[in-house]
Amino acid sequence: EPSNTKRIDDLLKDIKETAQSVKMLTFRGALLGAEGAKVLSGYDMPNLRVLDLVDMQIEEEGAANLAANKTWVNLRELFLKGNKLRDVGVANLTPNTSWKELEILGLVENEFGSAGIEALSANTTWTNLLQLHLSSNQIGEEGAAKLGENKAWTKLEMLFLINNDIGPKGAAKLCLNSTWKNLKLLSLSFNNIGDEGIIALSENKTWNSLHTLELSGNKIGPVGISKFGANATWSQLKELDLSQNELDGAGAQGLAANTSWV
Secondary structure (H helix, E strand, O other): OHHHHHHHHHHHHOOOOOOOOOOOEOOOOOOOOHHHHHHHHOOOOOOEEEOOOOOOHHHHHHHHHOOOOOOOOOOOOEEOOOOOOOHHHHHHHOOOOOOOOOOOEEEOOOOOOHHHHHHHHHOOOOOOEEEEOOOOOOOHHHHHHHHHHOOOOOOOEEOOOOOOHHHHHHHHHHHOOOOOOOOEEEEEOOOOOHHHHHHHHHOOOOOOOOOOEOOOOOOOHHHHHHHHOOOOOOOOOOEEOOOOOOOOOHHHHHHHHHOOOO
């Protein structure tokens, strides 16, 4: 088994880059783990823009090791899907103050809940975030409420929250957000928001730039869909996914009556 240092050196050699010049680094195959994350964090890579560490079993300690990095000052995209970060790991990641240029953060399938979301929302360094991928975690109603309270991500354009057990009350609390005025895509599929949730969403007055809304598999019925059709705020809406819900004739008529969406 090669050491993590050798693995990283070999990868840089394979892509014909030095630590100083590399802009994109993707790991696949053998696991890095917490120790590997610590070794990687120690590399001086000032031009690194994309770091992809999917399914590397970094876990809580590894997240803290990554966050200790001070030299990746141009990092734009960080993908950490499937690393079992859990609440503690997300909290360990968020104290980082060097990644000020971060635009895309992927934390899909990391087993964290509302405490992780609270820590993430408290970060005031990553104010340039454009995309946040949080699908297939356990944020629930409380986590959705914490997201709704966020004030820092003023540039956020895409938010992915698929399969997070948000529920109708969580959707209602999420849509109270008044900061994400540039939000263009919101993905809330498979969250069981029901009629109550979609009606609450339709009352949001902030997301004027919303272009795409994904609500597949949410147990939404014709009552919710009809009332949702009365929304007059999202004049830029072009893509609406209501598949795997209960869209009958009445619901379809309610949607068809809308004159605000493009």
